[in-house]
Amino acid sequence: MSKPVNLNRVRKDRAREAARRRADANAAKHGRTKAERAADAAGKAAEDARHEGHRREE
Incomplete structure (x- = not known):
């Protein structure tokens, strides 16, 4: 005999997986x-x- 399935849990698990x-x-x-943002900021600051x-003094 199979175990009873909690339908609320199944529904929430599906919603979690979709999210x-x-x-x-x-994200992709x-x-x-x-780390990528920090590296870009550091590179920009150095640049x-x-x-x-190289700016001239006037």
């Missing part, structure tokens, strides 16, 4: 990790500092 798939798709489409270093 997880949607979140993964959004739009998201960058915190700006290098650029400002």
Whole structure:
């Protein structure tokens, strides 16, 4: 004999899985990790500092 199935749990599990798939798709489409954002910010700061270093004094 099989075990009884809690239909509420099944429904919630399906909803959770759908939300997880949607979140993964959004992350792949739009998201960058915190490390990637920090690396880009550090690179931009270094580039700006290098650029400002070539500025003429008047």
